[in-house]
Amino acid sequence: xxxxxxxxxxxxxxxxxxxxxxxxxxxxxxxxxxxxxxxxxxxxxxxxxxxxxxxxxxxxxxxxxxxxxxxxxxxxxxxxxxxxxxxxxxxxxxxxxxxxxxxxxxxxxxxxxxxxxxxxxxxxxxxxxxxxxxxxxxxxxxxxxxxxxxxxxxxxxxxxxxxxxxxxxxxxxxxxxxxxxxxxxxxxxxxxxxxxxxxxxxxxxxxxxxxxxxxxxxxxxxxxxxxxxxxxxxxxxxxxxxxxxxxxxxxxxxxxxxxxxxxxxxxxxxxxxxxxxxxxxxxxxxxxxxxxxxxxxxxxxxxxxxxxxxxxxxxxxxxxxxxxxxxxxxxxxxxxxxxxx
Ligand code: HEC
Ligand code: HEC
Ligand code: HEC
Ligand code: HEC
Ligand code: HEC
Numbered sequence: 001x002x003x004x005x006x007x008x009x010x011x012x013x014x015x016x017x018x019x020x021x022x023x024x025x026x027x028x029x030x031x032x033x034x035x036x037x038x039x040x041x042x043x044x045x046x047x048x049x050x051x052x053x054x055x056x057x058x059x060x061x062x063x064x065x066x067x068x069x070x071x072x073x074x075x076x077x078x079x080x081x082x083x084x085x086x087x088x089x090x091x092x093x094x095x096x097x098x099x100x101x102x103x104x105x106x107x108x109x110x111x112x113x114x115x116x117x118x119x120x121x122x123x124x125x126x127x128x129x130x131x132x133x134x135x136x137x138x139x140x141x142x143x144x145x146x147x148x149x150x151x152x153x154x155x156x157x158x159x160x161x162x163x164x165x166x167x168x169x170x171x172x173x174x175x176x177x178x179x180x181x182x183x184x185x186x187x188x189x190x191x192x193x194x195x196x197x198x199x200x201x202x203x204x205x206x207x208x209x210x211x212x213x214x215x216x217x218x219x220x221x222x223x224x225x226x227x228x229x230x231x232x233x234x235x236x237x238x239x240x241x242x243x244x245x246x247x248x249x250x251x252x253x254x255x256x257x258x259x260x261x262x263x264x265x266x267x268x269x270x271x272x273x274x275x276x277x278x279x280x281x282x283x284x285x286x287x288x289x290x291x292x293x294x295x296x297x298x299x300x301x302x303x304x305x306x307x308x309x310x311x312x313x314x315x316x317x318x319x320x321x322x323x324x325x326x327x328x329x330x331x332x333x334x335x336x337x338x339x340x341x
Pocket of ligand 3: 049050052053054056059074075077108112113145146147148149150185186189190197198199200201202233
């Protein structure tokens with residue numbers, strides 16, 4: 001919606017929303033230039049998943065299994081980035097990165113969100129054009145804006161060409177709509193306009209939204225203070241509840257191969273057991289178990305080997321609680337829980 005609107009307003013195309021099959025052609029300065037006058041925003045962004053979207057090991061590991069053009073066009077949308085990544089795809093799939101001055105290291109860079117037609121888009125009215133031409137773009141403060149990338153359908157490579165289908169891949173915007181709360185993506189992920197955009201790789205942030213409780217012989221898992229399913233985003237992410245070292249329950253997507261309504265091939269979501277905000281899930285703990293644990297996994301466990309990944313890249317332990325006494329894993333300082341790792 002928003003992207004269509006931007007497309008109508010601007011001579012220059014905004015995002016290739018319908019698919020990210022072509023790069024974004026922009027007169028795009030490097031984040032280094034913006035950093036000279038906006039050092040705080042640049043510092044936050046430098047530590048964000050957005051800057052690392054082409055270079056982080058979890059992405060490169062996924063890309064090594066599916067080295068498709070479209071992955072690179074969405075994870076690094078500028079023409080200069082695609083020109084640098086696509087010819088180097090074999091090296092990237094082995095985790096070999098270009099020199100640090102390459103635009104590949106800027107991932108989702110400032111210009112992707114802020115520059116169109118040589119004009120900087122501002123989230124607020126009344127910005128002064130002292131550093132550069134600037135135009136108010138109210139869309140920047142909407143969830144729909146984030147949804148231009150955080151909501152998309154899948155694709156398959158058919159005879160060497162990218163073929164889009166109508167099978168949902170990431171649905172964070174729809175999940176946010178179904179949640180129906182007042183906060184936008186920005187209110188939770190960009191407090192005080194911070195460009196750090198904390199997410200699933202920030203263990204404390206995830207702990208702030210996932211609670212584990214033990215009551216007698218029951219473990220209760222609840223997502224709270226979150227505006228979408230947990231986990232959302234990449235289809236391989238999932239949580240596992242354990243009794244000692246025995247898996248009790250998996251919260252995630254189950255995938256299978258299939259076709260869409262027009263017969264186009266792709267990945268089909270066969271089952272969805274991800275947590276729904278504020279809907280507790282109660283699981284019986286088998287007799288004799290000493291602890292229950294909750295772990296967060298960033299990848300599928302079935303694809304092996306994964307030479308690019310460390311164990312910490314693959315999973316973190318969110319909570320580990322003793323059975324036999326009432327205990328709670330949450331974020332208050334008084335908590336009786338012992339977060340693992
Ligand atoms: C030479 C210094 C300079 C450079 C380089 C620069 N800016 Fe700015 N920018 C400014 C100034 C000055 C303002 C106006 C602030 C105001 O109105 O108080 C501004 C305003 C903005 C705003 C509007 C927000 C606000 O506070 O009004 C955004 C967004 C922005 N710049 C982004 C960028 C981006 C992205 C880049 C790199 C493509 C960039 N700027 C490069 C100096 C600069
Ligand atoms: C993923 C998209 C995205 C990227 C990448 C991005 N921004 Fe922003 N930026 C936003 C959004 C959204 C806002 C408005 C946030 C809010 O206040 O709700 C914003 C706000 C700003 C503001 C105004 C904030 C204020 O203090 O009032 C500045 C300045 C800015 N960005 C500069 C930058 C610079 C410099 C970079 C790169 C180092 C950058 N942005 C990268 C989306 C982005
Ligand atoms: C141009 C596309 C694009 C836009 C626009 C965009 N994102 Fe992202 N975002 C990405 C990509 C790609 C990643 C994955 C980075 C990686 O590989 O880890 C990401 C990662 C994230 C993460 C970290 C997820 C995690 O735990 O790994 C959060 C949180 C996030 N984005 C929030 C936002 C918010 C909020 C907005 C709107 C202000 C936004 N994004 C706009 C493309 C985008
Ligand atoms: C009410 C607050 C809230 C809102 C609104 C919200 N998020 Fe989140 N988001 C969180 C929290 C907390 C987490 C960490 C828990 C988790 O792992 O899901 C998170 C995690 C994520 C992740 C990492 C994947 C994951 O689940 O670990 C992405 C990507 C993301 N959010 C994107 C978005 C986008 C895009 C929107 C808007 C469409 C949005 N979020 C709206 C609070 C929020
Ligand atoms: C339309 C945009 C888009 C396309 C196309 C796309 N991605 Fe992503 N990808 C995202 C967004 C947005 C996220 C952030 C959500 C999250 O971190 O869970 C993401 C996250 C990921 C992650 C998780 C990264 C992390 O830090 O944990 C992996 C792995 C990944 N993508 C691999 C791929 C691969 C491989 C392809 C091609 C087959 C691909 N993506 C195509 C938008 C896209």
